Every structure is written in C-alpha cells, then in structure tokens.
Amino acid sequence: xxxxxxxxxxxxxxxxxxxxxxxxxxxxxxxxxxxxxxxxxxxxxxxxxxxxxxxxxxxxxxxxxxxxxxxxxxxxxxxxxxxxxxxxxxxxxxxxxxxxxxxxxxxxxxxxxxxxxxxxxxxxxxxxxxxxxxxxxxxxxxxxxxxxxxxxxxxxxxxxxxxxxxxxxxxxxxxxxxxxxxxxxxxxxxxxxxxxxxxx
Amino acid sequence: xxxxxxxxxxxxxxxxxxxxxxxxxxxxxxxxxxxxxxxxxxxxxxxxxxxxxxxxxxxxxxxxxxxxxxxxxxxxxxxxxxxxxxxxxxxxxxxxxxxxxxxxxxxxxxxxxxxxxxxxxxxxxxxxxxxxxxxxxxxxxxxxxxxxxxxxxxxxxxxxxxxxxxxxxxxxxxxxxxxxxxxxxxxxxxxxxxxxxxxxxxxxxxxxxxxxxxxxxxxxxxxxxxxxxxxxxxxxxxxxxxxxxxxxxxxxxxxxxxxxxxxxxxxxxxxxxxxxxxxxxxxxxxxxxxxxxxxxxxxxxxxxxxxxxxxxxxxxxxxxxxxxxxxxxxxxxxxxxxxxxxxxxxxxxxxxxxxxxxxxxxxxxxxxxxxxxxxxxxxxxxxxxxxxxxxxxxxxx
Amino acid sequence: xxxxxxxxxxxxxxxxxxxxxxxxxxxxxxxxxxxxxxxxxxxxxxxxxxxxxxxxxxxxxxxxxxxxxxxxxxxxxxxxxxxxxxxxxxxxxxxxxxxxxxxxxxxxxxxxxxxxxxxxxxxxxxxxxxxxxxxxxxxxxxxxxxxxxxx
Numbered sequence: 125x126x127x128x129x130x131x132x133x134x135x136x137x138x139x140x141x142x143x144x145x146x147x148x149x150x151x152x153x154x155x156x157x158x159x160x161x162x163x164x165x166x167x168x169x170x171x172x173x174x175x176x177x178x179x180x181x182x183x184x185x186x187x188x189x190x191x192x193x194x195x196x197x198x199x200x201x202x203x204x205x206x207x208x209x210x211x212x213x214x215x216x217x218x219x220x221x222x223x224x225x226x227x228x229x230x231x232x233x234x235x236x237x238x239x240x241x242x243x244x245x246x247x248x249x250x251x252x253x254x255x256x257x258x259x260x261x262x263x264x265x266x267x268x269x270x271x272x273x274x275x276x277x278x279x280x281x282x283x284x285x286x287x288x289x290x291x292x293x294x295x296x297x298x299x300x301x302x303x304x305x306x307x308x309x310x311x312x313x314x315x316x317x318x319x320x321x322x323x324x
Numbered sequence: 325x326x327x328x329x330x331x332x333x334x335x336x337x338x339x340x341x342x343x344x345x346x347x348x349x350x351x352x353x354x355x356x357x358x359x360x361x362x363x364x365x366x367x368x369x370x371x372x373x374x375x376x377x378x379x380x381x382x383x384x385x386x387x388x389x390x391x392x393x394x395x396x397x398x399x400x401x402x403x404x405x406x407x408x409x410x411x412x413x414x415x416x417x418x419x420x421x422x423x424x425x426x427x428x429x430x431x432x433x434x435x436x437x438x439x440x441x442x443x444x445x446x447x448x449x450x451x452x453x454x455x456x457x458x459x460x461x462x463x464x465x466x467x468x469x470x471x472x473x474x475x476x477x478x479x480x481x482x483x484x485x486x487x488x489x490x491x492x493x494x495x496x497x498x499x500x501x502x503x504x505x506x507x508x509x510x511x512x513x514x515x516x517x518x519x520x521x522x523x524x525x526x527x528x529x530x531x532x533x534x535x536x537x538x539x540x541x542x543x544x545x546x547x548x549x550x551x552x553x554x555x556x557x558x559x560x561x562x563x564x565x566x567x568x569x570x571x572x573x574x575x576x577x578x579x580x581x582x583x584x585x586x587x588x589x590x591x592x593x594x595x596x597x598x599x600x601x602x603x604x605x606x607x608x609x610x611x612x613x614x615x616x617x618x619x620x621x622x623x624x625x626x627x628x629x630x631x632x633x634x635x636x637x638x639x640x641x642x643x644x645x646x647x648x649x650x651x652x653x654x655x656x657x658x659x660x661x662x663x664x665x666x667x668x669x670x671x672x673x674x675x676x677x678x679x680x681x682x683x684x685x686x687x688x689x690x691x692x693x694x695x696x697x698x699x700x701x702x703x704x705x706x707x708x709x710x711x712x713x714x715x716x717x718x719x720x721x
Numbered sequence: 722x723x724x725x726x727x728x729x730x731x732x733x734x735x736x737x738x739x740x741x742x743x744x745x746x747x748x749x750x751x752x753x754x755x756x757x758x759x760x761x762x763x764x765x766x767x768x769x770x771x772x773x774x775x776x777x778x779x780x781x782x783x784x785x786x787x788x789x790x791x792x793x794x795x796x797x798x799x800x801x802x803x804x805x806x807x808x809x810x811x812x813x814x815x816x817x818x819x820x821x822x823x824x825x826x827x828x829x830x831x832x833x834x835x836x837x838x839x840x841x842x843x844x845x846x847x848x849x850x851x852x853x854x855x856x857x858x859x860x861x862x863x864x865x866x867x868x869x870x871x872x
Contacts (some may be wrong), residue, residue: 133764186413186591187534207764210413210591379774379790380812410770412792412808417775417784424851426858442861497862499855506780520779529775529784543778544785551776551787582858585740586790586810588772593806595732598740599772599792600810606780629776629787645778 131200132167134181134208141165145182152304152313157266157275159258161310169204171196175306176224176252177204183250184222186210191220191237191249193229220249227255227281227305234289239299248301248316255307256281268294268318277312279305291320347392361385370603370632371395375673376402377533377552379602379631396554396673403674414528416587416596420580420606420629425500427581427633430507432610436578438504443581444633507578508608508625518613518624541664546648550641551630553671559636561661562643569659570647574626577610581633605630607638611646616654624653738827738837739820741844743809747816753839754819761822764804765796767814795821803829 135141141164152160161175168177184190190211192202197213205211214220217236225232240248255261261280264287267273293300293316300316348355362369362385369384376384376399383405387398427443430436442448511517529544537545550558565572583601590597607628615621626646628638647661660666670676742750771789778785794808795817805825807817823836830836 131764138766185410187411207592212591374788377788378771379788379810382812383791406771406789409789409791410768411789412770412772412794414773414786415775415790417777418787420776420780424855426854427861439859439862441858442863443858497856497859499852500859500862508779509781520777520782522777522781522783526784529786531773531786533786544783547776547778547785548787551785586772586774588792588808590794590806590808592796595736597806597808598736598743599790599808600740600743602774602790602810608779625779627779627782631788 131204131207132169134166135164141178142182145178149179149182149304149311149313152311153270153302153315154313155270156268156313156315156318157271157277159310159312162306163309169200171199171201172204172224173254173306174309175304175311176254177201178309179252179304179306179311180205180211180222180224181208184209184211186212188221189214189219191215191217191223193225196224217249221247222250222252224252224254227253227279227286228283230283234293234301237301239293239296239301242299245298245300248299250302250304252304252306252311253282255279255305258305258307258310258312262287265321266314266318270315271318277305279307279312287320290314294319347390356389358382358385358389361388367633368393368395370605370630370634371555371637372398372402373631374634374637375399375552375554376406378402378406381632396677400674400677412590413588415599416589418584418586418602418604420584420604421506422503423580423582423584423604423606424502424601425504425580425582428504428578429576430578431576432578433507433510436507437510438501441500504580506580506608508610508623511577511610511623516622517610518622520625520627537668539665539668540651541668543645543649546664546668547627547629547641547645549668549671550628550644553641554673554676555634555637555640557671557673557676558640558644561647561667562640564659565643565647565661570661571655571659572611572626572643572646574609574611574643574646576639577608577625579605579607579635579638581605581635603632605632605634605638607635607642609639609642609646613653624649734832735824735828737844738840739806739808739824741840741847742807742820742823744847745816745820745843747813747819749843750816750819750823753823753836753843758819759799759822759826761797761799761805761825763795763797763818765794767793767795767817769793769812769814793817797821797825799825799829801829 145162145164148160148162152158152162162178163174164178164181166174166178166181168174172180180190184205186209188209188211190205190209190213192205192213194215196202197215202213206213217223217232218238220237223237234251237249237251238247240246257280259278259280261278261282263276263278266275266277290303293303297316302316303314305312305314362381365385365388366381368388369381372384372387372395373379373381375395376387380402383402384398387401388395390401391397425438425441425443427445428436428438428441430440434440508517508520512519529548530542532545532548537549541549564570581603583603585601586599587596588599589595605628609626609628611624611626613619613622613624624646626642626644626649628641628645630637630641644661644667647659648664648667650657650662655662657663770792772792773789774787775784776787777783790810791812792808792810793812793814793816794806795814796807797805797818799805799822803825805821805823805828807820807824809817809820823840827836827840
C-alpha cells in the first residue's frame with residue numbers, strides 16, 4: 125500500500141507553522157506580485173517545491189479536492205498529501221479546490237480549472253504554478269487591487285501563451301481562478317483581480 | 325446600527341466571580357462531579373449532545389455543570405468548543421438495523437419480528453415522587469407497574485407474582501437478535517409503504533454548518549437542522565401537526581434505542597475503521613396518504629434520529645419531517661410545521677437564544693436615537709396643532 | 722493497490738483489532754503494551770477532532786448529517802518501519818498513541834502470538850459485556866395482547 129512507503133513528516137508544530145504560512149499566503153494574495161516566503165520547515169515530497177508543499181499542508185484538508193499532474197499524483201507527492209491533508213486527489217481539474225502545475229507544462233489550460241459560479245465565485249480553484257525561478261523570466265506588468273500603481277514581475281519558465289491565459293482569467297472577474305506562483309520557499313500571489321500588462 | 329460600548333471591565337470580572345459562587349451553591353453540600361452528571365443525568369447529557377451537535381458525553385456533562393444545568397447554555401458551550409476542532413471527515417452512514425437494541429417498541433405491530441423490548445422507559449411508571457431518592461442510601465428502582473408486568477402473554481413460562489416479574493434474571497434470557505428489521509421495511513415488503521431509497525449516486529449530504537441554506541430545502545438539510553434543533557420547538561410543532569395544524573395523526577411504526585458502531589474511512593488508510601459505539605434513538609412514524617393520480621394510496625414515513633436516549637426528540641423530529649414532506653406529496657403547505665423556511669430558521673436554539681438575548685445588551689446609542697426622534701415628532705406635532713390656531717408657517721425639516 | 726485475498730483478510734484482521742482497541746480503556750491498552758513502550762516516531766501527534774456522523778432518512782434512504790462526534794487519532798512508526806494508526810471516539814490522546822503503537826506491533830506479530838491472544842481475550846470481554854446488556858434488554862421483552870370487546 126502507498127501508505128507503507130516512507131512518508132516524510134509534515135509540520136512539527138502544526139498550529140504555529142500553519143498560521144505563519146497562512147499569514148504569508150494571505151499577504152501574497154493581498155499584495156499581488158510581492159515575494160513572500162512560505163516556510164514551515166517542511167521537507168517537500170519529490171516534485172513539489174517547499175512553498176507548494178507548505179501551502180497545501182496549510183490550506184488543504186479532507187474537504188478540498190486536489191488536482192496534481194498524473195506523475196505527481198501517482199508518486200510520492202500524492203501519497204504525502206493524502207497522508208498529511210487527508211485530501212482526495214482528483215483527475216478532473218474542474219473539480220479541484222487546489223491544483224498544482226509546472227509552469228512549463230503545456231496543459232491543462234487555466235480555463236480547465238473551476239472558475240466558480242455566479243452564486244459562489246469563491247469556490248473556484250486555487251492554482252499553484254511551480255516556476256523554475258521567480259525572476260529572470262519575461263517581465264510582466266501587474267495592476268489592480270493591492271497594487272498602488274503597477275508592479276513588474278518576471279517569473280521564469282511559464283509556457284508560451286501563459287500570460288494571455290492569465291489575462292483571460294482576469295476578464296472573467298468576479299469569476300476566475302486565483303494563482304500562486306511558487307519556487308523554492310517563496311511565492312507570488314496573482315489573484316483573479318490582478319490585470320496583466322496594463323499600465324496607468 | 326451597532327455602536328460599541330466600552331468600560332465595565334471590573335464589574336464584568338466581579339460577575340464572573342459571582343456566577344462561580346452561584347454555580348457552586350452551598351459549600352456545605354458536596355460538589356457534583358462531571359462523571360456523576362454523565363452517569364446520573366444521562367438524558368440531560370443526550371439533549372445537550374443533540375442541540376450542541378456534538379457526541380461526547382463527558383463534554384456534555386461538563387457543559388451542564390458549567391452552565392448550572394441550563395441546557396441551552398450547555399449546548400452553546402458544545403457548539404463553541406466544536407468550532408475549535410478540526411474535522412477529519414464524515415462517517416459511513418450508520419446502520420440502525422444492526423443496532424445493539426436496548427429498547428424497541430412498535431405501536432403498529434403487536435407481534436414484531438425480533439420482539440417488543442421495553443428497555444429503560446418512564447412510559448409505564450406512575451408519575452409519583454420516589455421520596456426514597458431523597459435519601460443518600462441506595463434507593464429502590466422506579467420500576468414497572470406490577471399490575472401490568474405480571475400479565476405476561478405466556479402464563480406457563482412467565483412468572484406470575486409481581487415481585488418475580490420485576491427481577492426476571494437476565495441469565496435466564498437469550499440475548500436479542502443482532503439484526504432487527506425496521507418496521508417500515510415490513511410494510512415496504514408488501515408495497516404499502518412509501519419506499520425509502522438513496523437518490524442516484526448516493527450523494528454526499530449537504531452540510532449546513534459549511535454551506536448557506538437555501539429554500540426550498542432538501543430533506544438532508546431539513547433532517548440535519550432538526551437533529552440539532554431545539555427539542556421544545558420541535559415538540560410544539562409536532563404537537564401542532566397532531567392537533568390539526570398539519571393534518572397528520574400518525575402511528576409510531578417503531579422506536580429503537582441502542583448502540584451502533586461508527587465507521588470512518590481515513591483517506592490515508594483507505595479502509596473503514598470502527599471508531600467505537602454511540603447511543604442513538606430512532607423513530608419511524610407511519611402516516612396515512614390518500615394517494616395521487618400518479619401514486620396509489622400508501623403509507624408515508626416521517627423519520628427521526630438523535631444522539632443518546634432521546635425519544636421525545638426523535639418522535640417530534642419524525643412528525644415534523646413528515647409534515648415538511650408535504651411538497652413532495654403535492655399537499656398544501658398551510659401550517660407552520662409544513663413550511664421549511666419557518667421551521668429551519670427557528671429551530672436552532674443557540675441562534676434563537678442569541679438573537680432574543682442580545683436584546684438585553686447595551687443599546688444605548690440606538691435608544692438615544694429613537695428617543696430623539698420621538699421627541700422631535702412630538703414637538704413638531706405640538707407646533708402643528710398650535711399653528712392651526714395661529715396661522716403660522718409650518719415648521720418643515 | 723493490491724487486492725489479493727491474503728491482503729484483504731489481513732485488512733479484515735487489522736480492522737477487527739482496531740475496533741477492539743477503539744473500544745478499550747486507556748488502562749486496558751496500557752496493560753497490553755506492558756511496561757516497556759517500544760521506541761517509535763510520531764508521524765501525526767495525537768490530535769482530537771471530529772467526524773461528522775451520517776445517518777440515512779428512514780434508515781435506508783438519503784444520507785444526512787446527524788451531528789459530529791469527537792475523535793482522537795494518532796499515527797506512529799516503529800523502528801522496524803511498521804506504521805501504526807489509531808482512530809477512536811473520544812478525546813484521549815494518550816490512549817490514541819498507545820493504541821497506534823499496538824496497531825504497528827500487531828501487524829508485525831504472527832497470528833496466534835501472545836499479543837494477538839491478549840487482544841482476543843480483550844475482544845471476548847467486550848463481547849461478553851455486549852451479550853449481558855442484550856440479555857438485560859431481552860428481560861424486558863413483552864408480549865402485548867389486545868382485548869377484544871364482547872369476545
């Protein structure tokens with residue numbers, strides 16, 4: 125059984141570590157495009173960055189379905205999340221409350237995830253996009269709530285057409301998915317309210 | 325509008341001291357322990373577990389001790405504590421057919437497969453004080469009325485004298501069946517009972533503690549709301565149904581009380597784990613239904629299920645459950661017990677107590693506003709009345 | 722996931738002892754462990770939470786949420802790598818930890834080993850208590866008879 129393989133530990137101090145991580149994620153989404161360290165001293169399973177693993181450990185539980193790329197789902201990452209979060213893993217991205225993709229992977233499209241409903245726009249997918257670095261890539265200008273004028277980020281590794289997808293996601297506001305761009309122990313928040321490439 | 329009021333801290337701390345003193349009462353009398361409440365006030369604990377919506381007899385007993393026996397305050401404590409706990413998941417649906425029966429009676433069938441088991445009940449007691457309970461010494465049991473219990477159906481085997489009947493030794497008796505059919509299922513086998521089957525796909529139930537309720541509410545929402553609802557409110561509504569405000573005077577198909585095991589499948593294990601036993605009370609109410617152009621005349625059901633030994637609660641719930649099914653049967657919803665929005669919005673005693681009791685908290689600014697308004701209106705009225713005599717321009721704001 | 726018969730019956734055996742341990746008192750579990758608690762890592766520290774108890778309308782129909790129950794769980798790993806789980810009603814963290822250690826040890830022990838026999842003895846005591854309660858209830862079994870007017 126998957127649970128009999130060696131599964132690394134989760135938080136050693138669940139209350140304070142998860143609250144610290146939650147605060148960092150909150151700040152990341154409140155101030156889109158600012159870098160926040162999400163650290164819970166967690167050794168992530170293979171395939172997940174530390175920030176990704178810590179964010180899921182903080183946010184996911186048995187009521188939140190998680191979508192992972194098949195290789196991660198069937199590997200150590202899937203077993204680790206199942207064990208620590210008691211979360212069920214789904215194969216349909218449209219059912220996921222949380223999802224993880226590698227920035228460079230060609231699919232699934234951002235539109236494949238759940239963008240919420242008019243009645244409950246909050247019930248959309250929160251997608252963690254794992255980048256090869258949080259700087260050094262194509263520069264993108266962000267505007268919108270939580271950004272005084274504009275902010276420039278340049279995460280490395282997104283697939284071709286990624287920013288057009290993010291812009292289309294913003295067009296559907298108040299529906300749409302919320303994004304966290306992660307690398308190593310840090311994230312950028314990119315909520316659905318953030319506009320791409322516009323400058324006042 | 326709500327405006328915060330500050331101050332009074334010292335007075336509030338003093339009231340905490342006073343409440344502790346009032347809770348303890350006369351210190352010459354020994355203090356009651358939580359274990360004593362759990363063991364000797366079990367029916368109270370059951371009510372607190374139901375209305376607190378949390379099964380934990382020790383916590384219910386502690387809540388009762390802390391709340392000086394105020395059941396609604398105790399339920400509030402349970403609800404507040406519950407919000408601090410993570411939820412691991414949902415159990416497998418409990419199987420009441422496999423209940424370890426302590427009590428099981430039917431008003432519809434005399435000769436019930438598996439038998440009628442009176443169990444511990446006040447039904448056949450005289451409501452006379454047992455003053456022996458006032459003594460510290462071990463008191464006599466509030467037992468069966470000997471004139472009834474002496475008359476067993478099989479005089480050849482049953483003891484005749486009242487004394488013998490009261491203490492029928494349990495080692496002479498075979499244990500009950502481990503699987504007892506539910507009475508409505510017996511009628512169902514004849515096709516006379518509205519079938520009760522899961523909807524396609526056996527969906528996860530709605531959880532009103534996680535999602536906002538919308539109306540019309542489905543049966544899973546209604547049953548959850550009633551399970552945590554106030555016993556007194558549901559009892560009154562159930563009574564109203566019987567008296568004609570809902571058009572049903574049903575039969576108790578069956579009441580059963582006993583222990584069922586709770587099974588849970590942890591995601592990380594992937595198989596069902598038996599968590600232990602909880603005590604449940606189940607009531608199946610059998611109601612008439614004249615039929616419609618699509619459905620032949622048949623009996624219909626009302627269902628009640630509650631924590632602990634709590635028959636009145638389960639019966640009231642099953643009466644109101646049937647009343648709330650009026651829409652499904654095309655019956656007019658004319659009475660309060662048939663209106664889901666009315667029932668669901670007013671059954672929760674923690675919510676109700678909060679809204680009623682908030683009225684006693686400081687409303688000084690609101691009231692000042694009202695006071696000023698009524699003074700101004702009166703002044704304007706007096707001016708106007710005076711102006712009708714002395715042709716002056718009316719004071720307009 | 723393997724689903725061969727041997728594994729299935731192992732799971733059934735494990736479910737059985739987990740059910741026995743869930744119903745046991747802390748003292749009974751401590752007695753099964755004995756004086757020396759084996760070395761173990763705690764993968765999930767004893768934690769009290771709830772499980773939402775579900776019922777079915779009419780006993781067999783649509784599922785609904787009856788209310789929650791307190792549950793305490795603990796997951797440990799022994800030095801030999803065996804993982805032990807404990808899930809039981811109530812709020813006893815110490816009991817959960819000891820039961821998780823026992824679950825891990827029982828998986829390593831051959832059927833018929835002393836530890837298994839001790840758990841069987843505990844199961845017998847629990848079963849005897851259930852039968853006694855059932856007999857007490859059966860002692861209140863009654864046959865109502867109807868009185869026919871004018872018969």
